[in-house]
Amino acid sequence: MRAPQLLSKLISIFSTVSYVEGYVTFYKQNLMIRTGLKMSSTTSTIIPSWIDLKSKSESTIVGKSLVAEVELRSSGKGSAHVQNKLRQFKSEEDPQITLFRDHAGWCPYCQKTMLLVEEKEIPIKIDLVPMRSYGDKPREFLQKVPNGLLPAIEVNGQVITESQVIMELLDKWHPPSEGYKAMLPVEEDRKGWARYDSLSRLERELFSWWCTLVFRPEGGVMGGMINNPFKKRQEMSEAMRGFLDCIGKVDKELKSTKGPWFFDEHDHPTMIDFIYVSHVERMLASVAFWKGLNLRDQKWKFDGLNSWLEAFEKRESYLAFKSDYFTHVMDIPPQYGPGFDGGFEEDRTKFAKKITGRDGSWNLPLEFDDHLQPLYKGPPLPLTVLKSMDIEPDSSGSYESADPIAMEKACRHMAAWKLAGNGANVARFAARGGPNGSTNPRKSFGAQLADPYAEPDKEIQPLVDSALRIVCACLLTPGEKEKLERELIAIVTDGDLDGVKSSLAYLRDRVGVPRDLPLASARYLRAYLNWAIDVLSK
Numbered sequence: 001m002r003a004p005q006l007l008s009k010l011i012s013i014f015s016t017v018s019y020v021e022g023y024v025t026f027y028k029q030n031l032m033i034r035t036g037l038k039m040s041s042t043t044s045t046i047i048p049s050w051i052d053l054k055s056k057s058e059s060t061i062v063g064k065s066l067v068a069e070v071e072l073r074s075s076g077k078g079s080a081h082v083q084n085k086l087r088q089f090k091s092e093e094d095p096q097i098t099l100f101r102d103h104a105g106w107c108p109y110c111q112k113t114m115l116l117v118e119e120k121e122i123p124i125k126i127d128l129v130p131m132r133s134y135g136d137k138p139r140e141f142l143q144k145v146p147n148g149l150l151p152a153i154e155v156n157g158q159v160i161t162e163s164q165v166i167m168e169l170l171d172k173w174h175p176p177s178e179g180y181k182a183m184l185p186v187e188e189d190r191k192g193w194a195r196y197d198s199l200s201r202l203e204r205e206l207f208s209w210w211c212t213l214v215f216r217p218e219g220g221v222m223g224g225m226i227n228n229p230f231k232k233r234q235e236m237s238e239a240m241r242g243f244l245d246c247i248g249k250v251d252k253e254l255k256s257t258k259g260p261w262f263f264d265e266h267d268h269p270t271m272i273d274f275i276y277v278s279h280v281e282r283m284l285a286s287v288a289f290w291k292g293l294n295l296r297d298q299k300w301k302f303d304g305l306n307s308w309l310e311a312f313e314k315r316e317s318y319l320a321f322k323s324d325y326f327t328h329v330m331d332i333p334p335q336y337g338p339g340f341d342g343g344f345e346e347d348r349t350k351f352a353k354k355i356t357g358r359d360g361s362w363n364l365p366l367e368f369d370d371h372l373q374p375l376y377k378g379p380p381l382p383l384t385v386l387k388s389m390d391i392e393p394d395s396s397g398s399y400e401s402a403d404p405i406a407m408e409k410a411c412r413h414m415a416a417w418k419l420a421g422n423g424a425n426v427a428r429f430a431a432r433g434g435p436n437g438s439t440n441p442r443k444s445f446g447a448q449l450a451d452p453y454a455e456p457d458k459e460i461q462p463l464v465d466s467a468l469r470i471v472c473a474c475l476l477t478p479g480e481k482e483k484l485e486r487e488l489i490a491i492v493t494d495g496d497l498d499g500v501k502s503s504l505a506y507l508r509d510r511v512g513v514p515r516d517l518p519l520a521s522a523r524y525l526r527a528y529l530n531w532a533i534d535v536l537s538k
Helices: 019-029 050-059 061-074 108-120 139-144 163-173 190-214 238-255 271-291 303-313 325-331 345-356 383-388 404-420 423-433 461-476 478-491 494-508 519-537
Strands: 097-102 124-129 152-155 158-161
Touching: 050 061, 050 404, 050 423, 050 461, 061 383, 061 404, 097 108, 097 163, 108 163, 108 271, 152 163, 158 163, 163 271, 190 238, 190 271, 238 271, 238 303, 271 303, 271 325, 271 345, 325 345, 383 404, 404 423, 404 461, 404 519, 423 461, 423 494, 461 478, 461 494, 461 519, 478 519, 494 519
Parallel strands: 097 124
Antiparallel strands: 097 152, 152 158
């Protein structure tokens, strides 16, 4: 299996928007699929239609909770979500601020801004805009923001860019005196401001060391241009030592407070926590993938850093914008440049395979947790889903001791609900992976294979549609796996096997976190797509 590439596009491939329109368009294209049914040549079993699968997924406990949550979020209430376009919280008035942020959840500056919005509960409208690396920005947005920078806000016709400025203004306009949470030291707190400024400089130092370590050839013990994998500190490159020393400084600052956050004054994260976390999240993924460095491993003794990360992971609002390592290592290069292999070579190879699923970790049966990127330090799925399944955390807020059977079912059913909600359009998207797919005469983008104008392989598309309906049915009822395997084998002839398999793999490698699903659920969608590929490979 080659290293997968990630595609992000203007509208989510799993969006429930325009479901009916996409469904009708697809079925007009192919008479065989128009009925939504296909009879196997060897059995009398009928593959469920997307309409039936959507109805079945919405009738599950998980599906019912998600349908209700979508309706609630459409009114500006409900939980945080990467696709939300309105946040009202307790306000009944029309928000006067519009935030422009990226659609796919790639932008770290948009992420930290949204975390502030959610923590302070600031009423705001949200306009989702693609990053340059994966799509064209709408003309209406460029008329407001000619340089195309994200994030941006519009207030009374005035447009403001730069995340730090935006965050400080949002905090200023929504002060504690009006019931909003404090994000910065009070004006007269000189000691607090001195600490804030010092931590801000340390964050920039950490960012610099990260760029030096990951996005430049690592070099030998004292630098240079020769790659130097190592095992001991004295063998480390200057870049690795500098990065670890700087992370150690951050860890020390976190240990110096009574709670998990950078400031003791509040029991919630503040501005400086948000400034750090979006890039630290990307550091965790990138140094594991390109350098074989697992910063969460207890051997490094970064206890302050781990407590801080776990405190974030216990917040549902953080889960809504948190990505997984796979998505990050695919979305980082078009934003920062290519990463260079180096560091702890044995672990680097092992971690790289795990992150991309090349070690079998994306195949059924899945392990309950992932030691490299822990799933259950906090809620792994939206709280509405967990509550619907009677899955409760322990006294610390962790779900590590939750019933694995109930958790698996919740994850599978959420993935099935997402797939069934826009199945025909997802099949059309996946068919770009067919032998005659992904032709694009218009333009290319910085993200590898990012191509919002690509066309599907229309000859293979009906079979891909049928295969995906079988995958969705299996997610809902894995007990029927053997029967569904026979159906899958029966519908795909030898001449079409490679095209269907490549289409399923194309989709698997483009399941984005958090854009499409939280990781706990996304990993099941990836695994069941692999199950279908394996069945067709027999």
